[in-house]
Amino acid sequence: MTGKTAxxxxxxxxxxxxxxxxxxxxxxxxxxxxxxxxxxxxxxxxxxxxxxxxxxxxxxxxxAAAPAxxxxxxxxxxxxxxxxxxxxxxxxxxxxxxxxxxxxxSPAPEPEPQPEKPKEEPPSSPLSLAVEEVxxxxxxxxxxxxxxxxxxxxxxYVVEICKDGSSDWKAVNQEPFLSTRYTIPNLSSGxxxxxxxxxxxxxxxxxxxxxxxPVLIREILQLPKIRMPRHxxxxxxxxxxxxxxxMIPFQGxxxxxxxWTKGDQPLDTSRxxxxxxxxxxIFYIRQAQRGDSGQYQLSVRINGTEDKAILDIxxxxxxxxxxxxxxxxxxxxxxxxxxTPPVDNxxxxxxxxxVQKSDKKSGKWFTVLERCTRTSCTISDLIIGNTYSxxxxxxxxxxxxxxxxxxxxxxxxxxxxxTYQPEKIQQRDMMEPPKFTQPLTDRTTTRGYSTHxxxxxxxxxxxxxxxxKNQMEIREDPKYIAMIEQGVCSLEIRKPSPFDGGVYxxxxxxxxxxxxxxxxxxxx
Numbered sequence: 001m002t003g004k005t006a007x008x009x010x011x012x013x014x015x016x017x018x019x020x021x022x023x024x025x026x027x028x029x030x031x032x033x034x035x036x037x038x039x040x041x042x043x044x045x046x047x048x049x050x051x052x053x054x055x056x057x058x059x060x061x062x063x064a065a066a067p068a069x070x071x072x073x074x075x076x077x078x079x080x081x082x083x084x085x086x087x088x089x090x091x092x093x094x095x096x097x098x099x100x101x102x103x104x105x106s107p108a109p110e111p112e113p114q115p116e117k118p119k120e121e122p123p124s125s126p127l128s129l130a131v132e133e134v135x136x137x138x139x140x141x142x143x144x145x146x147x148x149x150x151x152x153x154x155x156x157y158v159v160e161i162c163k164d165g166s167s168d169w170k171a172v173n174q175e176p177f178l179s180t181r182y183t184i185p186n187l188s189s190g191x192x193x194x195x196x197x198x199x200x201x202x203x204x205x206x207x208x209x210x211x212x213x214p215v216l217i218r219e220i221l222q223l224p225k226i227r228m229p230r231h232x233x234x235x236x237x238x239x240x241x242x243x244x245x246x247m248i249p250f251q252g253x254x255x256x257x258x259x260w261t262k263g264d265q266p267l268d269t270s271r272x273x274x275x276x277x278x279x280x281x282i283f284y285i286r287q288a289q290r291g292d293s294g295q296y297q298l299s300v301r302i303n304g305t306e307d308k309a310i311l312d313i314x315x316x317x318x319x320x321x322x323x324x325x326x327x328x329x330x331x332x333x334x335x336x337x338x339x340t341p342p343v344d345n346x347x348x349x350x351x352x353x354x355v356q357k358s359d360k361k362s363g364k365w366f367t368v369l370e371r372c373t374r375t376s377c378t379i380s381d382l383i384i385g386n387t388y389s390x391x392x393x394x395x396x397x398x399x400x401x402x403x404x405x406x407x408x409x410x411x412x413x414x415x416x417x418x419t420y421q422p423e424k425i426q427q428r429d430m431m432e433p434p435k436f437t438q439p440l441t442d443r444t445t446t447r448g449y450s451t452h453x454x455x456x457x458x459x460x461x462x463x464x465x466x467x468x469k470n471q472m473e474i475r476e477d478p479k480y481i482a483m484i485e486q487g488v489c490s491l492e493i494r495k496p497s498p499f500d501g502g503v504y505x506x507x508x509x510x511x512x513x514x515x516x517x518x519x520x521x522x523x524x
Contacts, residue, residue, distance in 0.1 A: 122204030124148040126157065126180075126197050129209045135253075138185040139215050143197055145180060152202040154178065164192035164214045176200045187217045224252035224300040226309040237348075239398055240317040244285040244292070248309070250300045251279070259299040267296075288315045290347050316398045320344035322353060322375070325392050325405040333384070335411045338376045339392055348396040355379070360387040360410070371395070387412045433513035434459035437487075440506060440519035445496060447523055453491045455506050455517055463508035463515075465489050470502045496523045 124146040132140040141159065156176025160169045161184060172184050187193065193215045196208035227249045238244055250256065258276045260267050260283070267274065271292060273284040285292055296311040320342040328336040341350060352371035357379060358364060368379050382388060388411045391404040438456035445451040457463060467474045467482050474480050474491075479500070481492040489506055505518040 120150055120152065120203035121148070123150050123154060123199040123201050123206045125206050126199055126209040129195075129197055129211060131211070131215055132181070134215065134217065136189045136218065137187050138183055139187070139193075139217065140181065140183040141195060141197070142181045143209060146199050146206060149199070150201050150203050155200045155202065157182075158198045158200055158205075159184065160196050160198070160208070162194045164194060169196070189217055191217045193217060221302075222251055222253040223305055224250065224256040224302045224307045226250045226298060226300055226307050228309045228311075232311060235312045235314050237314045237316060237397065238288050240288060240290060240315055242288050242315075244283065244288050244313065246283040246311070247280050248283070248298060248311075249280040250307070252300060252302050254302065256300045256302045259301070261297045261299070262294055264297075283311065288313075290315050290317065293347060314347065316348040316396065317346045318398050319346035319348070319350060319394045319396045319401050321401045321403045322392050322394050322405040325390070325407050327390070327407050327409045327411055328376075330411045330413070332416075333380060333382045333413060335379045335382065335388065335390070336376070337379065337390055337392070337407065339405060340375060342394045342401065345394075346396050346398055346401075348398060351395050351397065354393040354395060354400060356391050356393075356404070357382075358389045358391075359383070360389075365391070382411070382413045384413050384415050430460045431512060432458065432460045434463040434508035434510055434515040436506075436508065436515055436517050439517040440504065442520045442522075444522045444524065445493075447497055448495050450492060450494045451496060451521070453493070453504055453506075453519065453521070454488065456488045457506075457508045457515070458487050459508060459510050459512070459515075461510050463510040466507040466509065467491050468505040468507065471505070493521070496521075498523045 126146050127144040129141065129143040132142045134140075143157075145154070156178050157173075157180075158176055159172050159182050161172055162169045173182070184193075184195075194211065195215060196210040198208045199206040229248065232246065232248070236244075236246070250258070255278050258274075258281050260272075260274050260281075271285060271289075273286075275282045275284070281298065283296070293313055293315045296313065298309045298311060300307045322339040322342050325337065325339040328338050330336075337355065339353075352373050353369075353375070354367060355369040355372060355377055356365045356367050358366070369377055379390070389407065390411070391406040393404045394401045434457055436455055436457045438454070440453055440455045443451060443453065457465070465482065465484050467480065474482070479494050481494070483490050483492075489508075491504065491506070493500055501521050501523040503518055503520050505516055507514060507516040
């Protein structure tokens with residue numbers, strides 16, 4: 001008994017451990033009340049004997065507090081020793097695992113749920129919803145396709161409207177459509193309409209795209225303006241008999257009043273047909289005549305506001321022939337013609353005249369001048385002995401005149417008698433004694449290699465050339481070849497040897513005298 005009473009004297013050790021365990025932040029509040037049961041444990045020293053030494057031996061405060069839950073196991077007093085030992089071993093990793101309750105509370109593992117198949121996402125909202133046009137009883141919407149349409153693609157769009165102040169949305173199209181433009185008709189002027197557009201596909205409907213502000217149904221006024229095409233800003237030229245079909249666009253709301261006049265007078269409906277639409281006017285003449293030429297005034301008016309434009313039409317035809325064509329003069333190989341402009345220019349400026357000639361022998365007409373801008377001309381290079389006729393056409397932007405003006409007379413090119421008198425040329429004395437213009441030059445050559453000697457001479461009559469070696473005339477020797485061409489004298493010495501060296505002389509002789517030059521040849 002004395003051995004067992006000693007441990008109660010060391011009872012304060014667990015209390016100190018309990019004080020140290022209090023400030024630890026990781027300790028839960030649940031074990032603290034259980035420590036207060038230590039007075040009951042003092043009455044049973046047998047149970048406290050074994051755990052006391054282990055609590056003192058614990059180096060850390062957390063390990064000292066671990067035996068407290070182990071001491072609260074009154075249902076098993078017959079096994080005091082193993083309980084603190086197990087508690088001391090399990091305390092460092094997890095103090096709560098020392099109690100007997102956790103093994104009973106651990107639930108059985110539940111089976112993992114199978115992942116559901118992902119559903120296809122509906123398309124995204126349409127983009128850039130805007131009002132394109134508003135009239136007194138309708139308006140037109142435009143938008144862009146959504147960014148994401150899904151794998152199935154779009155079935156179309158549904159447009160819904162709702163009056164301002166109401167929450168009753170009504171679809172205006174019975175079935176989805178794929179166009180990104182829609183006009184909503186049959187509306188009352190003055191109403192405010194909210195609009196939204198939804199994209200529809202097999203996977204569902206998108207969130208609607210809605211206009212921020214309601215649309216007020218009223219006619220938007222637009223000032224009248226004529227948009228005259230560029231080619232109609234200048235004179236519009238047509239030929240007689242051609243159709244005139246012109247469309248001129250304009251703008252303005254409400255629909256403007258269109259008026260055509262010519263010279264401040266209404267148009268002749270038997271000649272000109274006018275058809276007007278909301279956006280353009282059409283001017284039509286089935287067969288144009290020269291009387292249809294002139295300036296037509298187009299007026300577009302809305303409630304006193306007016307825009308005007310002028311259409312200048314010129315109907316042309318080929319001009320008439322020139323007048324008063326006559327032969328003015330004939331001399332040598334030349335003919336002079338004159339005429340006056342045509343009486344009728346075809347309602348267009350005369351650009352020039354075409355002059356043609358015809359000889360009596362062939363009877364064919366040939367053009368000699370084109371686009372002659374004057375009313376006179378001179379025709380040259382006519383053939384002697386021929387008789388010629390002449391005619392002239394006038395020309396404008398429509399073409400040549402249908403007929404030509406023909407000269408009344410003909411032009412006969414006569415032969416003229418001429419006597420040839422040769423020019424007298426003074427005879428010049430060309431006689432000249434020989435004279436060397438280029439002398440011989442000394443040369444040095446190699447044994448066995450042919451060499452040439454050159455000089456040039458002049459004289460009339462042509463002098464005779466004589467070659468000499470060491471004052472001895474070179475006659476027909478195959479070793480030497482002498483030639484003269486255009487006054488250039490040459491002597492070829494074929495494969496010379498040292499014996500062929502010496503002084504060579506070229507002498508020129510004619511009836512008026514002689515001349516000579518010499519040179520030295522060395523053979524090594």
